[in-house]
Amino acid sequence: MTKLKNQKGFTLIEMLIVMLIITVLIAIAIPNVSKQTTAVDEKGCKAFVQMVQGQVESFRMDEKKVPTIADLVTEGYLKADETDCPNGDIVNISTDGVVSSSKPAV
Template identity: 40%
Template sequence: MSGRSPNEHGFTLIEMLIVILIISILLLIAVPNMAKNNDVVKDKSCNATVKLIQSQVAAYEVENNTLPERIEDLSEYIDSEDMKCPGEDGDLNYDPATGKVSRP
């Protein structure tokens, strides 16, 4: 004997379709929220990069008693590939007169 009574059956096709429908609806709700959060993560990552470069400008100024002429002068403090916002084209903006770093 299989241990089942004659009236017991597995899931019906309708029950399986309802489960798939519920999972699909949950995915339709979740996927757009994840895509929106990706933009927030990129934005926060770029802001963190700007703060990091700004702190390296301050370190350069302390060591050399002057602001760097170009952002590339910070190469001994930070790698050149880290001087860009992740996921964005273009370099960060740097004003040598004020020593301020900003987003492109």
């Protein structure tokens, strides 16, 4: 029994204080991470639209006409599962060949 009394360790109050500090740090970090995720998705969508615009221009040079998304997929300019932005926006090609993105209709 004497060995147990001589051992040093953390008290319950010290452990609770450490847990409180960790909880506060996590509460601060989580909202910042979620804000960054939406920013990354928006930038990813802009980059995807620019890439599709490049594929449209390449198709126009090869085929001498403005493509649709389906044309780009069937001719191998885009993969079938990669026709929308990473954030879920829909990619559109206008009749004059300009690529844009829009939120999906609910």
